[in-house]
Amino acid sequence: xxxKILRINMSTLKASYESMPEKWARWAGRGLTSAITCDEVDPxxxxxxxxxxLVIAPGWVTGTPAAPSSGRTSFGGKSPLTxxxxxxxxxxxxGQMIAKLGLAAIIVExxxxxxxxxxxxxxxxxxxxxxxxxxxxxxxxxxxxxxxEKYPKTAVIGIGQAGEMKLSNAGISVNDPENKPGRYxxxxxxGAVMGARGVKAMVIVDAGGPGVGIENMDLFKQGRKKLTExxxxxxxxxxxxxxxxxGTAVLVNILNEAGGLPTRNFSAxxxxxxxxxxxxxxxxxxxKRGGEGTMGHGCHPGCIIKCSNIYPDAEGKALTSCxxxxxxxxxxxxxxxxxxxxxxxxxxACNDVGVDTxxxxxxxxxxxxxxxxxxxxxxxxxxxxDEIRKGTxxxxxxxxxxxxxxxxxxxxxxPVVKHQxxxxxxxxxVKGIGVTYATTPMGADHTAGYTIxxxxxxxxxxxxxxxxxxxxxxxxxxxxxxxxxxxxGYCLFIAFPILDIAKGWEGMAESVAGVxxxxxxxxxxxxxxxxxxxxxxxxxxxxxxxxxxxxxxxxMLNEALPPHNVKWTITNSQLDSVFAWVHxxxxx
Amino acid sequence: xxxxxxxAFSQTIGCVITLYYLLVKNGTNKTMMIHVFxxxxxxxxxxxxxxxxLDVELKPDSGKMELxxxxxxxxxxxxYLFINAVLCEVPGMESGSNxxxxxxxxxxxxxxxxxWPYQYRDGxxxxxxxxxxxxxxxxxxxxxx
Numbered sequence: 001x002x003x004k005i006l007r008i009n010m011s012t013l014k015a016s017y018e019s020m021p022e023k024w025a026r027w028a029g030r031g032l033t034s035a036i037t038c039d040e041v042d043p044x045x046x047x048x049x050x051x052x053x054l055v056i057a058p059g060w061v062t063g064t065p066a067a068p069s070s071g072r073t074s075f076g077g078k079s080p081l082t083x084x085x086x087x088x089x090x091x092x093x094x095g096q097m098i099a100k101l102g103l104a105a106i107i108v109e110x111x112x113x114x115x116x117x118x119x120x121x122x123x124x125x126x127x128x129x130x131x132x133x134x135x136x137x138x139x140x141x142x143x144x145x146x147x148x149e150k151y152p153k154t155a156v157i158g159i160g161q162a163g164e165m166k167l168s169n170a171g172i173s174v175n176d177p178e179n180k181p182g183r184y185x186x187x188x189x190x191g192a193v194m195g196a197r198g199v200k201a202m203v204i205v206d207a208g209g210p211g212v213g214i215e216n217m218d219l220f221k222q223g224r225k226k227l228t229e230x231x232x233x234x235x236x237x238x239x240x241x242x243x244x245x246x247g248t249a250v251l252v253n254i255l256n257e258a259g260g261l262p263t264r265n266f267s268a269x270x271x272x273x274x275x276x277x278x279x280x281x282x283x284x285x286x287x288k289r290g291g292e293g294t295m296g297h298g299c300h301p302g303c304i305i306k307c308s309n310i311y312p313d314a315e316g317k318a319l320t321s322c323x324x325x326x327x328x329x330x331x332x333x334x335x336x337x338x339x340x341x342x343x344x345x346x347x348x349a350c351n352d353v354g355v356d357t358x359x360x361x362x363x364x365x366x367x368x369x370x371x372x373x374x375x376x377x378x379x380x381x382x383x384x385x386d387e388i389r390k391g392t393x394x395x396x397x398x399x400x401x402x403x404x405x406x407x408x409x410x411x412x413x414x415p416v417v418k419h420q421x422x423x424x425x426x427x428x429x430v431k432g433i434g435v436t437y438a439t440t441p442m443g444a445d446h447t448a449g450y451t452i453x454x455x456x457x458x459x460x461x462x463x464x465x466x467x468x469x470x471x472x473x474x475x476x477x478x479x480x481x482x483x484x485x486x487x488x489g490y491c492l493f494i495a496f497p498i499l500d501i502a503k504g505w506e507g508m509a510e511s512v513a514g515v516x517x518x519x520x521x522x523x524x525x526x527x528x529x530x531x532x533x534x535x536x537x538x539x540x541x542x543x544x545x546x547x548x549x550x551x552x553x554x555x556m557l558n559e560a561l562p563p564h565n566v567k568w569t570i571t572n573s574q575l576d577s578v579f580a581w582v583h584x585x586x587x588x
Numbered sequence: 589x590x591x592x593x594x595x596a597f598s599q600t601i602g603c604v605i606t607l608y609y610l611l612v613k614n615g616t617n618k619t620m621m622i623h624v625f626x627x628x629x630x631x632x633x634x635x636x637x638x639x640x641x642l643d644v645e646l647k648p649d650s651g652k653m654e655l656x657x658x659x660x661x662x663x664x665x666x667x668y669l670f671i672n673a674v675l676c677e678v679p680g681m682e683s684g685s686n687x688x689x690x691x692x693x694x695x696x697x698x699x700x701x702x703x704w705p706y707q708y709r710d711g712x713x714x715x716x717x718x719x720x721x722x723x724x725x726x727x728x729x730x731x732x733x
Contacts, residue, residue, distance in 0.1 A: 235679075236703040236730060245701075253627050253639070254704050257696035258712050259673035270673065280627065280638035425708050432710025449707055471711070478707060496705060500729050563673050564713050 003104035003213075008120060008127055010197045011050075011110030015127035020104055026518055029059035030087040030486035031532045032105050033076025037085055038535045040107070043542035047080035047189070048166050048196040054108040056098065056157075059489015060512045063099025063212040064220065067511060068228045069491040071095045071300030073157075073174060079188035081168040081359070081401055082418045082443040084540040087486065088190050091299035092174030092183030093155035095489060097206035098122075112198035117164075121151065123205035132200040137161065139352035139389070140173045140181035143201055148179050151203045158201035160354025161389050163191030167399035169359040170195065173351065176299050176308075182321045183299050186356030187445065188420065189401075212515065220514025226507025227494065231304055234497035234504075243307035243493065244296045248325035249279030251424075252333075259563045260429035261329065262422070264336045264375050265365040266415045266555075268562050269429050273338025277328045281340055282309055291316020305493055311344045320348035326446070329424035330361025335368060336375030342382055349385035355399060360385075362421035363398045363405040370409025413555045418443035418545070427552065428561040428568055431468065435475040435570055439550045439578040441536035449478035450485065450495040468570055472577045479578075480529030487532065488512055530581075537582050550575050619645045620691035622655055628667075628699030633659050651686035652676060655695060667698040676715040678722075679703065680732035685717030705730050 005018040027035050033055040045051035055076040061067040073095035079086035098106065101124060112118065117132040135143050140160045147156050155175065162170035170191030173181040185191075214220050231237045242250050255261040256274035263271040275281065286293040286309065293312025298305075299322070308322040323344060331346045332338065350357045364381050367373065372394075373380040387395030397408045402421040406414040415422040420443025427434025436449035485492055490508065498504035505522050513520040520528075540549075556568040626633055626640040634640025646654055652671065669677035672694055676687050679700045689695070706729060714722075725732075 234730075235701055236705070242701055242703050250702060251704065251708065253625075253696070254668060254698065254702060255708070257625070257668070257670040257673060257698075258675060258709070260708075260712060275625075275639050278639070284638050429713070430708060430711050433707060434711070436707075446708075450705070468711075474710070496703070496730055499706070566713075 003102055006103050006106045006122065006127070008106065008108045009110045010108065010112045010118070010199065013112065013118075013129045024104075026516070028104065028487050029057055029062075029072065029074045029489055030076070030089065030483060031528070032057040032487070033074045033087050034085060034532055034535050034539075036105060036107060037076050037078065038539050041078050043078070043539050044544070045078060047078045047083070048192060050111045052078045052193055052196065054190065054193045054197055054199075055105055056094075056108070057105040058095040058099040058103075059487055061515050062095040062489030063097075064214060064515055066302060067224055067490070068231055069303045069305050069494060070489045071302060072486075072489050072491060073098065073185070074486065075172050075185040075190045077190060077193045078543070079190070079443070080166070080192045081187075081189040082420050084418060084443070084543050084545055085441055085536045086188035086190060087442065088171070088185035088187045089486060090172070090174045090183045090185040091303070091491065092176050093300060094157050094174045094204055096301065097155040097204040097209075099212050099489075100206040101204070101209040102211070108194070108197045108199060111196065116198055117200045118198055119147070120199055120202045121205065122202060124208045124210075135200045136164065140354055141352050144173075144175045144179050144181055147201060147203055151205060155204035155206075156201060157204070158354075159191040159194050159199075160352055161391065162354040162399050163195040164200070165391055165396065165399065166192040166195045167355070167388070167396065168192060168404070169355045169363070169399050169401040171354055171356045173354060176321065177301060178310075178318070178321075180318065180321055181351045181354075184351070184356065187358070188443065191354050214515050215517030216514045218514070220511055223507040223510025223512070223514055226503040227498070227511060228304065228507075230497040230501040230504025230507065231494060234500060236496040237305045237493060239304075243305055246279035246283050247295060247307050247309045247322065249277075249282055249323060249328050251325045252278035252328060253280065255425065256333075258429065259561075260426045261333055262415070262424060262426045263333050265334060265362075265369045265411075265413055266422070266426065266561075267413065267559075269426050270563055271333035271336075271338070274333060276338040277332035277340050277343055279325070282311060282323055282328070285340065286310075286312060289314065289316050292318040297321060303491070305491065307493065311347070320344050320351060323347050324357070326424045327357035327361070330358050331364070331381070332361075334361055334365045334424075335381055337378045337381060338376075339378045342378035346382050346385065349382065353385055353389045355388065358423050359401045359421050360398070362402045362415060366402050366405045366411050366414065367398065367409050369413060370406070370411045372409060413559075414553055416444060416553060417551070418549050420444050426561060428556055428566045429564060431570065432471050432474065434552060434568065435471045435575065435578065436479060438552050438570070438575050439475060440479055441533065441540050447492055448482055449475055450482045450492055468574060471570065472574045476530075476578050477526055480526045480533055483529040483532040484525045487528075533579070534582050537579055547572075547576050550578070618648065620648060620650070620689065621645055622689055623692070623694045624655070624659065625694070625696045626659075627696065628702050630661060630665060630697055630699045633661060646689065649688075651688045652695075653686045655689060661697065665700055667700040667702045668696075668704060669698070670696040671715070674713050674715050675709070676718055678718070678732055681718075681721055683715055683717030683721050685715070685720075687715055687717060703730055
């Protein structure tokens with residue numbers, strides 16, 4: 001059955017269903033949000049103005065029966081944070097339900113009458129525009145509860161107070177199976193784009209939907225089986241493996257031992273309190289307190305990796321989910337805070353007020369360097385979220401992200417690329433990730449370049465880890481493969497088994513081919529991913545981006561990072577070579 | 589050589605010998621202390637469940653292998669191993685060299701189930717021994733088991 005595009009016009013409060021145009025027919029997930037953004041959004045428009053759009057799309061396999069860990073939803077448009085194109089994706093309940101309604105994408109456009117807020121209820125019967133006066137000013141924990149009272153067991157997409165204020169660090173929340181916020185399309189300020197459309201929340205009711213059509217069931221089942229087996233066999237993703245037992249925060253102690261854990265606003269690569277905020281520490285608390293606390297939590301139905309956690313309070317009640325590696329780093333080590341209780345409370349505050357944890361922690365760290373608070377002041381850091389919630393001038397500055405905060409506090413150590421702050425891998429110590437930070441169309445992003453099986457990518461696999469040579473080529477292939485995975489609807493963490501286990505790679509491609517009927521094999525992954533990247537790069541060029549935007553922050557060239565005392569060493573020509581193919585090697 | 593010169597010469601020799609014993613012989617007889625952090629299931633070797641810290645006393649001129657032997661960690665349980673933030677071993681691949689240790693060194697050892705995605709370690713500082721080991725096979729993998 002052919003999928004439809006649902007177009008919701010917030011100016012007229014009308015919704016319409018459109019057939020999928022041929023030009024978008026082969027895309028889903030990130031590929032589709034980027035294609036629609038490129039075709040329908042003026043790159044020079046104001047991200048909060050009437051000409052930007054919010055595009056929501058599940059992946060190719062999302063909503064199909066038992067495709068493992070495939071519940072991602074992509075949110076796209078022009079980013080208020082970066083000024084370029086943005087795709088930010090989340091787990092939770094929304095992707096599968098949108099797909100089961102037979103929708104390839106939802107496009108939210110236009111602007112309602114001043115001051116009006118709506119809850120959009122999307123079901124098989126169409127779209128209801130409900131007055132959201134009962135939700136305005138509320139955080140996402142309360143919003144999710146209120147909406148489930150009326151629409152139980154539905155997917156809730158929403159924004160907290162930060163999105164209502166259209167702050168550049170506002171994210172979009174998706175509820176998890178326990179109806180808690182915490183699955184965020186956090187990066188790039190897409191919550192502000194949703195807020196600019198006057199949409200406080202969307203409820204997705206999949207009951208009675210047509211489901212997802214599968215063109216070749218045998219091929220789909222074959223691919224699904226291979227991928228499932230590879231996930232269940234790999235040490236990172238299997239039951240009882242590293243991610244299932246300790247979550248992504250298992251990396252805290254490893255990066256700290258390596259000297260690559262950014263500390264106190266990227267002034268050092270090791271944090272003396274790392275152990276206290278690590279995945280091991282989170283697991284210990286869950287074990288001691290019990291109750292609702294748990295590791296191995298799944299963020300959406302059908303996930304077999306289950307890397308999430310539910311962090312309990314002292315009474316064993318769920319306090320927040322999930323404390324990710326990047327979150328405990330940004331709100332912990334990068335602020336010099338080693339108190340896990342406060343990290344957990346700040347994590348909850350981010351989920352409630354609706355901001356990205358990476359940008360939020362980085363903004364606090366920059367403010368600490370600027371003298372707002374001393375590094376390590378956990379109580380003071382937690383109170384900054386009240387400032388955002390109340391919309392005070394300080395809260396609005398912090399909610400704009402790192403760059404605005406750095407300007408307000410006169411700080412020159414500003415860890416951003418394309419105006420988006422860096423995640424938890426110090427690029428002076430982990431050089432390979434630095435190339436991706438600098439060149440991805442999304443702004444500094446650790447999920448933009450996942451390593452995929454080198455033999456299939458056509459790179460040697462013998463890249464010298466200490467040499468700068470080859471890192472540009474490798475980064476491009478990683479970025480292309482990641483753009484493809486972001487379009488499948490699979491969780492990006494399937495990249496771990498499909499790198500090391502060949503049948504996993506085959507299975508991913510076969511399952512996509514089975515669902516779509518497209519002739520997709522492993523050999524098509526990089527070319528298709530490069531098409532997506534090219535769309536995104538060209539959008540950014542039209543928005544005014546140049547090669548100078550593919551650069552690390554200046555301080556990384558001048559300041560040596562302890563303990564290895566290393567500076568940024570990748571040359572500009574190497575960075576420029578990553579996307580030189582977009583214009584056949586000629587300047588843009 | 590006059591008597592006075594002989595005496596001075598003897599005193600000089602005596603000082604040299606004394607200094608040798610004070611600075612070299614006694615020095616090499618002293619043990620060295622290594623600060624070890626054990627992560628994951630290896631923490632049990634330090635009496636803990638998740639992370640253990642212990643100071644290990646070693647004879648002079650000891651290296652990584654002597655440290656591992658003293659703690660008693662089986663080869664098949666070892667994953668990433670760092671000496672002073674330099675990566676020396678990865679799961680499933682030994683460097684084949686016995687990296688030297690010095691008094692006050694920090695060593696971090698992870699259990700074999702702790703994996704570190706390739707893209708997040710590409711370019712990290714490694715020991716010469718591990719670089720040679722990786723050069724002999726495809727490096728770009730998350731795991732080498």
